[in-house]
Every structure is written in C-alpha cells, then in structure tokens.
Amino acid sequence: MPRNVERLGTAAFRIGYIAIFVVMLLPLGIVVATSFSASGNLQFPPQALSVQWYSAFFADVVWLRAFDNSLVAGIGTTVVATFMGITAAFGLEAHRGRFGSILTPIVILPLLIPPVILGVTLxxxxxxxxxxxxxxxxILAHSLWATPLVFFVMQSVFQRFDWQLRDAGMDLGANPIRVFVHVILPNVKSGILVSAxxxxIISLQEFVMALFLSNYQTQTIPVLAWNSLRQSLTPIVSVVSTFLILVxxxxxxxAALATNIEFVAKRLS
Amino acid sequence: MSEIELQNLSKSFGDIDAVTDVSLSVRDGELLCLLGPSGCGKSTTMRMISGLETPSSGTVYIGEADVTDQPAYDRDTSMVFQNWALFPYKTVLENVAFGLKMRGMGKQQRRDRASEMLERVHMDGYESHSPTDLSGGQKQRVALARSLAVDPDVLLLDEPLSNLDKRLREEMEIELKDIHEEFQKTFVHVTHNQDEAFTLADRIGIMNEGRLVQVGEPNEVYRDPKNKFVEEFLGDTNFVSGTVSDIDGQYGYLMTEFDSEIRVPVASETQPETSLTVSLRPEFMQIAPITDSSNRASHQTRADGNGGGGVSGTVESTIYRGSSIRHVVDIGGEQLFVEQGVTDQTAIDEGDTVELRWDVDDILVFRPDGTRVRD
Incomplete structure (x- = not known):
C-alpha cells in the first residue's frame, strides 16, 4: 500500500513537472508556428501555412543589417568578455592573493544593476x-554582463584544474605562455568554448542596453524587433525570433556536446 | 658540476614560516634524502631548489651559479611530483618528450630520446597510451622517464613513492638507486618515510618545523641523533623521564617514572636534581625470563660493575609482527617495549616476570628541551 502511494506521488510530481515545463516552453512553439503564417497579422494558430515571411525577411535590407549588427556585437562581446573573464579567473585561481576576495563582488556588480540604469548611464x-x-x-555594454558569467564558468573550471601540472610544465622548461598554451589550454578548452x-548568446538576446546605445545604423535584432512591433504586429518578428531561438x-x-565529450572521455579512461 | 648549496634559506607564506634558515650542501652526484614529518618544510625547500618557489631570504646555488631568482623553466633541475603530474591530454610518449620539445629539439630526435627513456624505465610499449590508463607504479615510471629525458643536472623527487603500496615502493626504491648509479646525477629526494630514506640515501637531512635539524650518513644520524626529535622520528623507542639523584663520575642515577633508579651516562656539567629523558631503544635491550624465585623483587633495578643496566617487570602483552615479536613490559605502572627475533627460542608469554638488560653506554640522554647530553 505505501509503495503504491509512493508511486502515485512520483507520477504526480512528474506530471506536474512536465506541465510547468510545457507551459514555459509553449510560447517558443507559438512563435515558431506564427512565423509560418500566411496571413499578414500575428495569429495563432495560423489559418494557412507559408514561408512568405521568411522570404520577406531575406528581402528586407533593414533586417539583414540588424542581423549583421547582432553578429558584430555578438562576436565582439565574445572576444572581449572571454578574454577578460578567462584572464581574471586564471589570475585569481593561479595566484591566490589578498586581492582575490574583493574581486568576485566587483565582477558580479554589473549583473545586479538594472539594465535600464546601466543603459542610460552608459x-x-x-x-x-x-x-x-x-x-x-x-560591445562594451554587453561585455559588462557577459564577463562576469565567463568569469564564474572559468573560475569553476580552473578550480578543478590540477595546478601541479603547471608546475610540471614550468619545471620541464616551458615559460608561462607556453605552459598556458601546452598544458593549461588542453585541460580547459571545453570550458572556454562553453563560456564563449x-x-x-547574452549579447544576441540583450535588448535594453542595446536600445539606448544603438541608432538606426547599428541597431541589433532585438532593437529592430521592438521598433517594428510598435508599428505593426507582422509575422516577420516571429521569423526573426525563430532564428534567435535556433541560434x-x-x-x-x-556546449552540451563539448562538455559531454570531455565527460565521455573521462569515463572511458 | 651540479652540487647544490643552500645558504640561510627561508620561506614564509603570509604569517606562516614554512622554512627557516636552512643551510645545506648537496655534493655532486649525491643522493640526499630530506626526511621529516608532514609540514616540516621539506617540500618547500625542494620547490625552492627547483625554482617553483622563490625564497623569502637566502641564496640557492646550483653548481657555481646563483640561481635564487632564476625561474623554474630556466633551471637545469627536474622534478618528479608526488602525484606524478602527468599531462592527461598527452600520450605517454608526448609526456616524456615534452621537456625536449620545450628545449627546441626536433620531432624525430625527441621521440627517439623519449622512447629510449621509456625503455630504461621498462615502459616501452606504452608510448601511445594515455597516462590516465596507467597504474600508480606505471605513472611513477613515466614521470621518472619524463624528468630524466631532459638530462637535468639535478633530479628532485618529491615523495614520488608515497602513493604506492609497500611492495611496489620497495621495488621502486631499488630501481631508483640503480638509476642514480647509472645516471650519476645529484638527486634530492623528499620523504616522510624513514625506511625509504635509509634505503636510498647517501646522506639524510632531517627537518622539523621548517628547520634542518641534522644532516649525516644514515648510520651516523641513527647512531648519533642530535636531539630527541631525531631519535623519536628515526625509529620506535622508549622514552623514560626522571630526575638525577646522584652523580658518580661519568654516570648518574636517574630516579625514573617507574619508581626505580637506572644508571645513565651524563655530561660533566650535569647537576643532581636536573630532569632528563633517556631513550631505551628496543634493539639494545635483551629480554630474559626470571625463573629464580629469590630474584623476584619486582621492578628492581640492577647495575653490575661492567656498565650493564636493567630492570625487571611483567610482560603485559605480546604482539607478533612478522619477523619479530614485540613484548610490552610493565614496570611499576610504566610500559617499555622490547623486540625479540622470532628465531629466538626463549618462550616468553604474557604475565611472565622478565628482566630487561642493556649496556648503560648505549643509552641516549636528552635534556627537557630535547638537546642531547654528551661529552
């Protein structure tokens, strides 16, 4: 009897869990569905299916430029944030000093400030x-958010790194740069990929700061989506959203593959 | 030439003094063991020789050169780490060839040299394996090959055997000794294991609380320990404390914890009423059963005229330890232990009344601060 109750409880928990998950993910499905709508209005469920809004997207210079802008901002943010986050985490873990304990709260600060305030201030x-x-x-504004996250990912990666390997590398004649390239990098590369x-992705989806900091020429996809939504609710926004979800x-x-490959490799050895 | 000279070496980490004023010369081609308990500063001393730590003060010479401020990657030393620190993302061969690659040796040449080194440590056939696939003993061999491959002036070994089981450790001790003889390099070997140090070392340096306490050949430090710490650390012994009641020339009478006097060698400056601790090593005590009932005065000391000494008591427990039997003898409430070879036919059982005898001149005497009393 108690066994059945337990089973029932487990089943109820699972059903509830799945229900919450579905409710959270449903909007994504709706966005994708509406992007294939044949009508000129955003409607769900779509009356008829077509890819005309996809054609419209690829024909629209403004959208394509926004796409390029997002790409530039995203790549730029990735480079700046990854470099700064990795070097900060490396410095903190490799040379534990008095400075380390105050660094973490400083790094986390931009994440705690509302983006509207950051946007205006910047x-x-x-x-x-x-x-x-x-x-x-x-790029700098987005890096303000991306750097702390890279920092925390890389900090946990470096915490798991066996620093004796660095000593062994130095002892065998590798200077600090070569130690980083030949000894440390192979051990942390999947962490770097994940944080990059x-x-x-943070840069790609960030809207509020980009709204303040861009103009017609440099607006990113979320900014343009907002601007066009204010005029009319066309399914082209759904097309763009679908692309963002896809990316x-x-x-x-x-990321999952990269970490899993490492995991699988560890299991096999 | 690759002798090592440490002059007044000190290292502190924040408020903690890891190494204090260590001066030590390691001769060219010598195998020196730094021996001491965990946290005694032996590994830090070794890391300062390797360049992985910079001394807070003092100087490190290798050969004629002052290398104190030379970084590890410019020094001609090579270290075998406690956990071997093999690069997990490289093959065994790449691990061994790594140092040669950093020195700019060509690919084929360094592969040949690495293979040769692997063969020397009996690890040929494992070239393409990942180090994570290897057992502890195999990792140990690969780490050794990796360090030897760069042909260092000085090979540093940081407790490389401490993670191996006893049999494998003893096997590796012999092999290390062979390699030392073959390569004719200066070896500094850090260990907390006395047996390992005695087996391997040309000389032993004993460290405690960041200081170098004594340096000497194995038999020298064992026979003639500088203080009570060395005596305690190098082997199991019985310490007995007491107060000097009477002085008789070179000898004094010590009123001991077990309520009887024993005769001990003292220095000329020793005064009556001073407190002393003596070491009664199990290997210089003979145990014999007392059968003569007239001699049964319990825990009586005896001192014959020829420098012999002894006490009697009751065997409290008997422990078989393989090649020897350890008897714990109760003397007036205090325990002394003594060892008997298993081939010794004298049957001694728990509860027997026995006599422990020794040569008074074998006794080592220490002051309360741990220093030796000697002339």
Missing part, C-alpha cells in the same frame, strides 16, 4: 567619449 558616458551609437559601445557561447539552441547543443 549612453551618457559613451557620448562623452564620442562612442555614441558605435558598435564598440554596444554563453557570452555570444541559442544550436549554441546549447554545441
């Missing part, structure tokens, strides 16, 4: 520097 600040509406301003993807899912798969 707008004033970058205008002063003459960087207003430039790619660089968007994370940085890219994020592919990124996640790559």
């Amino acid at each position: 707008l004033v600040y970058f205008s002063r520097l003459g960087l207003r509406s430039s790619y660089l301003s968007i 993807l994370l940085a890219f 994020s899912v592919v990124g996640l798969l790559v």
Whole structure:
C-alpha cells in the first residue's frame, strides 16, 4: 500500500513537472508556428501555412543589417568578455592573493544593476567619449554582463584544474605562455568554448542596453524587433525570433556536446 | 658540476614560516634524502631548489651559479611530483618528450630520446597510451622517464613513492638507486618515510618545523641523533623521564617514572636534581625470563660493575609482527617495549616476570628541551 502511494506521488510530481515545463516552453512553439503564417497579422494558430515571411525577411535590407549588427556585437562581446573573464579567473585561481576576495563582488556588480540604469548611464558616458551609437559601445555594454558569467564558468573550471601540472610544465622548461598554451589550454578548452557561447548568446538576446546605445545604423535584432512591433504586429518578428531561438539552441547543443565529450572521455579512461 | 648549496634559506607564506634558515650542501652526484614529518618544510625547500618557489631570504646555488631568482623553466633541475603530474591530454610518449620539445629539439630526435627513456624505465610499449590508463607504479615510471629525458643536472623527487603500496615502493626504491648509479646525477629526494630514506640515501637531512635539524650518513644520524626529535622520528623507542639523584663520575642515577633508579651516562656539567629523558631503544635491550624465585623483587633495578643496566617487570602483552615479536613490559605502572627475533627460542608469554638488560653506554640522554647530553 505505501509503495503504491509512493508511486502515485512520483507520477504526480512528474506530471506536474512536465506541465510547468510545457507551459514555459509553449510560447517558443507559438512563435515558431506564427512565423509560418500566411496571413499578414500575428495569429495563432495560423489559418494557412507559408514561408512568405521568411522570404520577406531575406528581402528586407533593414533586417539583414540588424542581423549583421547582432553578429558584430555578438562576436565582439565574445572576444572581449572571454578574454577578460578567462584572464581574471586564471589570475585569481593561479595566484591566490589578498586581492582575490574583493574581486568576485566587483565582477558580479554589473549583473545586479538594472539594465535600464546601466543603459542610460552608459549612453551618457559613451557620448562623452564620442562612442555614441558605435558598435564598440554596444560591445562594451554587453561585455559588462557577459564577463562576469565567463568569469564564474572559468573560475569553476580552473578550480578543478590540477595546478601541479603547471608546475610540471614550468619545471620541464616551458615559460608561462607556453605552459598556458601546452598544458593549461588542453585541460580547459571545453570550458572556454562553453563560456564563449554563453557570452555570444547574452549579447544576441540583450535588448535594453542595446536600445539606448544603438541608432538606426547599428541597431541589433532585438532593437529592430521592438521598433517594428510598435508599428505593426507582422509575422516577420516571429521569423526573426525563430532564428534567435535556433541560434541559442544550436549554441546549447554545441556546449552540451563539448562538455559531454570531455565527460565521455573521462569515463572511458 | 651540479652540487647544490643552500645558504640561510627561508620561506614564509603570509604569517606562516614554512622554512627557516636552512643551510645545506648537496655534493655532486649525491643522493640526499630530506626526511621529516608532514609540514616540516621539506617540500618547500625542494620547490625552492627547483625554482617553483622563490625564497623569502637566502641564496640557492646550483653548481657555481646563483640561481635564487632564476625561474623554474630556466633551471637545469627536474622534478618528479608526488602525484606524478602527468599531462592527461598527452600520450605517454608526448609526456616524456615534452621537456625536449620545450628545449627546441626536433620531432624525430625527441621521440627517439623519449622512447629510449621509456625503455630504461621498462615502459616501452606504452608510448601511445594515455597516462590516465596507467597504474600508480606505471605513472611513477613515466614521470621518472619524463624528468630524466631532459638530462637535468639535478633530479628532485618529491615523495614520488608515497602513493604506492609497500611492495611496489620497495621495488621502486631499488630501481631508483640503480638509476642514480647509472645516471650519476645529484638527486634530492623528499620523504616522510624513514625506511625509504635509509634505503636510498647517501646522506639524510632531517627537518622539523621548517628547520634542518641534522644532516649525516644514515648510520651516523641513527647512531648519533642530535636531539630527541631525531631519535623519536628515526625509529620506535622508549622514552623514560626522571630526575638525577646522584652523580658518580661519568654516570648518574636517574630516579625514573617507574619508581626505580637506572644508571645513565651524563655530561660533566650535569647537576643532581636536573630532569632528563633517556631513550631505551628496543634493539639494545635483551629480554630474559626470571625463573629464580629469590630474584623476584619486582621492578628492581640492577647495575653490575661492567656498565650493564636493567630492570625487571611483567610482560603485559605480546604482539607478533612478522619477523619479530614485540613484548610490552610493565614496570611499576610504566610500559617499555622490547623486540625479540622470532628465531629466538626463549618462550616468553604474557604475565611472565622478565628482566630487561642493556649496556648503560648505549643509552641516549636528552635534556627537557630535547638537546642531547654528551661529552
């Protein structure tokens, strides 16, 4: 009898869990579905299916430019945030000093400030520097968010690294740069890949700061989506959203694969 | 030439003094063991020789050169690490060839040399294996080959045998000794294991609490320990404390914890009433059963005129330890242990009354601060 109750409890938990999950993921399905709508309005479920909005997207110079802008901002953010996050985490783990304990709260600070406030503040600040509406301003703003996340991922990666390997490398004649390349990098490369993807996706989906910091020429996809939504609710926004979802899912798969390969390799050895 | 000279070497980490004022010369081609308990500073001393730590003060010479501020990658030393620190993402061959690659040796040449080294440590056939596939003993051999491959002036071994089981460790001790003889290099070997140090070392340096306590040949440090710490660390012994009651020339009478006097050698400056601790090593005590009932005065000391000494008591327990039997003898409430070879036919059982005898001149005497009393 108690066994049946237990089974029932487990089943109920699973059903509830799946229900929550479905409710959370459902909007994504709706977005994808509406992108294939044949009608000119955003409607669900679509009355008829077509890919005309996909053609419209690829025919629209403004959208394509926004796509390029997002790509530039994303790659730029990935480079800046990955470099800064990795070096900070490496420095903290490799040379534990007094500075380390105050570094972590400082690094986390940008994540705690509302993006609206960051956006306004950065707008004033970058205008002063003459960087207003430039790619660089968007990249730096996004890096403010992406760097802490890269830092935390890499910190946990470096914590698991056996620092005796670094000693062994130095002892065998490798200078610090060669130690990093030949000894440390092979051990942490999947962590670097994961954190780089994370940085890219953060930049890709960030909207509020980009809204403040971009203009018509440099606007990213979320900014343009917002602007066009204010005028009309066309399914082209759903097309763009579908692309963003696709990019994020592919990124996640790559990350999962990279970490799993490491995991599988460890299991096999 | 690759002798090592450490002058007044100190290292502190924050408020912790890991190594304090260590001065030591290691001769060219010598195998020196740094021996001491965990945290005594022996590994830190070795890391300063390798360049992985920079001394807080003091100087390191290798050969004629002052290398104190030379980074590890510029030094001609090579280290075998406690956990072997093999690169997990490289094959065994790549591991062994790594140092040669860093020195700019050509690919074919370094592969040949690495194979040769692997053959020397009997690991040929494992070239393409991952180090994570290897057993502890095999990793140990690969680590050794990796360090030897770069042909260092000085080979540093940081407790490389401590993670191996006893049989394998003894096997590797012999092999290390062979390799030392074959390669004619200066070896510094850090260990906390006395047996390992005695087996391997040309000389032993004993460290405690960051200081180098004594350096000497194995038999020298064992026979003639500088203080109570060395005596305690190098082997099992009985320490007996007491107060000097009377002085008789070179000897004094010590009123001991077990309520009887024993005769001990003392220095000329020793005064009555001073507290002393003596070491009664199990190997210089003979145990014999007392059968003569007239001699049954329990825990009586005796001192014959020829420098002999002894006490009597009751056997409390008897432990078989393989090649020897350890008897714990109760003397007036205090325990002394003594060892008897298994081939010794004298049957001694628990509860027997026995006599422990020794040569008074074998006794080592220490002051309360641990220093030796000697003339």
